[in-house]
Amino acid sequence: MMRETLHDGWFLRAVGGPVPDVLVGRQVPAQVPGSTHLDLMAAGLIPDPFLNRNEAELTWMHRVDWQYTTGFQTQAPRPGERVELVFDGIDTVATIELNGHLLGHTANMHRGYRFDVSESLRDGGNDLTVTLRSALTQAEQMEARLGWRQRAYPHPYNAIRKMACSFGWDWGPDLQTAGLWKPVRLERWDTARLARVRPLVAVDADGTGRVDVHLELDRAADRDYTAVVAVGDREERVTVSGDTAHVTVLVPDARLWWPVGYGDHPLYELTITLLADGEPVDTDRRRIGFRTVTVDTEPDExxxxxxxxxxxxxxxxxxxxxxxxxxxxxxxxxxxxxxxxxxxxxxxxxxxxxxxxxxxxxxxxxxxxxxxxxxxxxxxxxxxxxxxxxxxxxxxxxxxxxxxxxxxxxxxxxxxxxxxxxxxxxxxxxxxxxxxxxxxxxxxxxxxxxxxxxxxxxxxxxxxxxxxxxxxxxxxxxxxxxxxxxxxxxxxxxxxxxxxxxxxxxxxxxxxxxxxxxxxxxxxxxxxxxxxxxxxxxxxxxxxxxxxxxxxxxxxxxxxxxxxxxxxxxxxxxxxxxxxxxxxxxxxxxxxxxxxxxxxxxxxxxxxxxxxxxxxxxxxxxxxxxxxFAPRLLTIQPRAGRPTLVVVNDHDQPWTGTVLATRQTFDGDVLATADLPLSVPPRSTTLLDLTDDLLKPADPRIEVLIAAADGVRVHHLFAEDRDLGYDPTPFTASVTPAAGGYRVDVRANSYVRDLALLADKVAPDAIVDDMLVSLAAGETHSFFVRTTVNLQLPSALVNPDVLCCANAAAGAVESRR
Missing domain, CATH: 3.20.20.80 (Glycosidases)
Structure with a gap:
């Protein structure tokens, strides 16, 4: 099998629809894989659609037809040789021509297409043309043919097999892209190719990994072939006398692939080699993992x-x-x-x-x-x-x-x-x-x-x-x-x-x-x-x-x-x-x-x-x-009409120890305290009752309930932020240069809720290690800001519009003490 990539020398031009004067009769270099918007942007002919209101200025592109062209050098097919032109993905409605010969049409962004070019490919120079019709026009005509059907947005995205959000969504632009969005190539073979490889991976009851590989061949020569399937150091082979084959490889004591947080995720190399007279003519390589997966939908109470x-x-x-x-x-x-x-x-x-x-x-x-x-x-x-x-x-x-x-x-x-x-x-x-x-x-x-x-x-x-x-x-x-x-x-x-x-x-x-x-x-x-x-x-x-x-x-x-x-x-x-x-x-x-x-x-x-x-x-x-989503979580939730501490343990190990719960003022005066025994089995939740003295504040405007165990904490306020008596300046902070960025040290002199460091306001590449950190009076926290920028004024990281918290967002209501 020989593959010739056809990604060079492409040009783009507008060939139909409301073409603006600047594009009439003009062609621009095109990237493949790529899209019309990106090519026109690269040529300086349209502004970036993401910037300001440019999206609205480019709606004319919805109705334009486009043409991609390229020339390439190759050889005509040899006697007995098969040659196909392969498009892994076209966006979306296309007519394909090679050297003036119509190869076919496409109307689906979600699939690939193959065209036999044995009769149209020639020695030396070849001319390939892909004409793209307006997807919106095609969708409207399909809708007229098949009947109108309701959808959530105005354009008939449901009448064409194209990415629906290309036509706009409640978080996305309406740009209706077009182009050759996946690779393009020629494939040649005079024996056979692996047309489809479908490995089904399972785990037997005794822990043996099972790989059932289903093969389909596309033959240029009618002969016997051998398929060799290898998983790691395990190998099986089978003679393929027809167009299909099934090979099973067993891997004893297979290491299991687990979701993150549940175990490791080992991968095995799977190689399928097609042999003719002992020589490889096509190969497929991929990685697999051994695991079983079901969804429990058995009815319960x-x-x-x-x-x-x-x-x-x-x-x-x-x-x-x-x-x-x-x-x-x-x-x-x-x-x-x-x-x-x-x-x-x-x-x-x-x-x-x-x-x-x-x-x-x-x-x-x-x-x-x-x-x-x-x-x-x-x-x-x-x-x-x-x-x-x-x-x-x-x-x-x-x-x-x-x-x-x-x-x-x-x-x-x-x-x-x-x-x-x-x-x-x-x-x-x-x-x-x-x-x-x-x-x-x-x-x-x-x-x-x-x-x-x-x-x-x-x-x-x-x-x-x-x-x-x-x-x-x-x-x-x-x-x-x-x-x-x-x-x-x-x-x-x-x-x-x-x-x-x-x-x-x-x-x-x-x-x-x-x-x-x-x-x-x-x-x-x-x-x-x-x-x-x-x-x-x-x-x-x-x-x-x-x-x-x-x-x-x-x-x-x-x-x-x-x-x-x-x-x-x-x-x-x-x-x-x-x-x-x-x-x-x-x-x-x-x-x-x-x-x-x-x-x-x-x-x-x-x-x-x-x-x-x-x-x-x-x-x-x-x-x-x-x-x-932390593996261990403390959260206060209503149960049986009262706030209850729910302990979530998403670990393979039990969570044992003690939860320290305190009700305290924003100034740090402890008003009630309790030690709650903690014993939560793996992958489970447990409810812990909170005593009345923890749940009944003397002044709900200036008190907080904090429960903590092994560094995991939950903060429970007794009123909405806008009604709380937060200190408007509840912390002090300093900045120290550190390897790869800066350390920002914060000390709370009163209760601080949801402290955030919006570091990108100071340096566009700056990322902070944590955010939304709440501190009781007297507690400290250090943020690390990673950035490549050498800040002239590192103190900008502690400006109130950068180092901010819910206290300020709540309006800094004067507390009553």
Whole structure:
């Protein structure tokens, strides 16, 4: 097998639609893999769509047709040789021509295409042309052909197999990318190639690892071949006389792959070599991990659980939802993906859910998750819409599902295939049924086609019809069955209402906040910068987003008029809201078996639900998630009508000792104290009663209850921040240079709540090791700020707008002592 990459010498030009004068008759160099926006940006012909209001100025690109062209040198096929032109991914509607010969058409971003060029390839120079039609125009025509179907956003993203959020979302831009977004190459062979390799990995009852490798050949010569399959130092071979083969390799005493926090995640090298007359003609290499995974959905006295079971161990899923990490997908590097997964691991997560309005992620993403023990829940790409089940859409859905199930089957991190995002409640609960008028809406995919394909191609993993989902005729988003999305919080009610429900598994919940200051001010240059300034509003995509931010903030903290203070207060409230939800859900383990925050990441600079913004900077929310997902957690929750200390132990070892609980004034005077015996079994929770003298403050405005054990603490206030008598200047701080950055030492002279160091305000690359730290009077804490910048004024790190806390956000109400 010979492969010739075709990534050089490409040019791009606009060939149809509302082409601006500057582009008429002009071609520019093009990057492949790449996209039209990036090529025009590189040529200086359009501004960066992420900057200010540029997104709105580029809507003309939605209707333009584009053409990519390149020339390349090669040889014509030899007698008996097969040659195919391979596109791993085209975005999206394309016509392919080689030397004037029509090779075919494409209409699906989520799959690859192969074209036989044996008749059209020639010796010497060859001319390749890819003409891309407007995806929006194609989608509108498909909708007219198949019938209108409801969706959450204006463009008919549900009528085309393209990344749905390319057409805009409540956190993403409406740019409607186009391009050759994955590699392009020629493949040549005169014997046979490994057309498909599908390794099914299992663990037998005696601990033996089993790898069943299913092979499909594409033959140029009719002869016998030998397939050699090696796993580590174990090897098996089989003669392949037809087009398919099955080889089983057994690995005694296989080392098990575990989710992060539950054990190691060893990977084994799997090599498949195809031999002809003893010589290799094609090879496939990948890494595998041995583990078993199921989801427990056996009905119980409450309803229907949804608990992941890995290697026989029940796992609480701590994680977040994942969207494409850049709206321009070809800018996402393996290194960027590794950094993002590392951030998830460092935030004590063990699962990422790839949301159905994006893409089937790249192998680079899964490789990073495999290596780090990060479990992955993969949605099929259907989101917040009804989908036609007729041709040609149905055939494309099946083709993409077959290809991607086969591609991803070897990754141990993949633990669930999920049919769709929110399309089931859209049918039952959102009032959309009447608009269907009897037309199909997608249930045939979720209840029939996709589970059949998973059963056929990947029986090693569970499948869920959708998220949220409840079995049978039950409402999909019920709390007692299956998975739930909790969006009344944020949309309708205060975040304290997370406690209204005890879901079996919460697959989505979240709260908005702006990006970090450095990211915000890099991309939005409004003067003055306010929550309602034009560019800021363009980067707030949620319906009534600012109104919901204000209504969510007001019960807890004043809504500041100053923008910098508003920025900090809304970030703090976002962090508080999500941590509140996480702690509630974790406190109900094992009844509740998972909490996946919406969302880990961003695809552009935007006010959103993310914990990490588009410039890769962690927001205060990130640190709140890290604390709330810590392996050991103390949280005060209502039980039987009174505050109760819930101890969560997500360790393999028991947690024993003593919890020291104190009620004290903000000035540090201890008013009540108790030692609570602590004995929590592994992977479990325990409730500890709190005595009345701990729970009944003399003055709720100036008192706090603190419970601590082994460095783990919980702080419980007796009123909302806006009503508390915080000291407005509760600490002193100093800065000392340190290797790789600076150390900031803080000493509390009164109670300090949620101390944060917004270091990016001082140096754009600065990252602080922790945030949202609360201190009792007399306590100290040291922050480490990592930066490459040699600060001229290190004291800037302790300025009040940088080193800030909830005391200031609450308005520094004068305390009564």
């Amino acid at each position: 409450i309803g229907t659980p949804f608990t992941f079971v890995v290697n026989g161990t029940r796992v609480f899923a701590k994680g977040a939802n994942w969207i494409p990490d850049d709206h321009f997908l070809t800018r996402i590097t393996p290194e960027r993906l590794a950094r993002r997964v590392d951030q998830a691991v460092d935030a004590n997560m063990n699962m990422l859910r790839i949301w159905g309005g994006g893409i089937y992620e790249t192998d680079d993403f899964y490789d990073a998750c495999d290596e780090r023990g990060m479990m992955v829940w993969q949605d099929f790409p259907f989101a917040c819409a009804f989908y036609a089940e007729e041709e040609p859409l149905r055939g494309e859905v099946e083709a993409e599902a077959r290809e991607n199930i086969t591609r991803l089957v070897a990754h141990p991190s993949l633990v669930l295939w999920n049919g769709n995002n929110e399309n089931l409640p859209a049918y039952t609960d959102w009032g959309w049924q009447d608009g269907l008028q009897g037309r199909s809406w997608g249930i045939g995919y979720y209840a029939d086609l996709l589970p059949r394909l998973v059963a056929e191609l990947d029986p090693t993993r569970p499948y869920a019809p959708g998220s949220p989902y409840s079995p049978g005729d039950l409402p999909p988003n019920g709390a007692d069955h299956g998975t739930r999305h909790e969006w009344d919080v944020w949309n309708v009610v205060d975040y304290t209402h997370y406690r209204d429900h005890v879901p079996r598994f919460c697959a989505e919940f979240g709260f908005q906040g702006p990006p970090t200051w450095a990211t915000l001010t890099r991309w939005i240059h409004d003067q003055p910068l306010t929550p309602t300034s034009p560019a800021f509003l363009l980067h707030q995509k949620a319906d009534d987003g600012n109104g919901k931010l204000h209504r969510g903030l007001a019960p807890h903290l004043p809504v500041p008029a100053d923008f910098a203070q508003w920025h900090w207060a809304t970030q703090l409230n976002q962090a508080r809201a999500v941590a509140f939800g996480i702690e509630h859900f974790r406190s109900w383990w094992p009844r509740t078996a998972g909490a996946l925050v919406w969302q880990l990441n961003d695809c552009w600079p935007v006010t959103s639900w993310s914990a990490v913004d588009s410039d890769e900077r962690p927001k205060p929310l990130y640190y709140a998630i890290k604390h709330a």
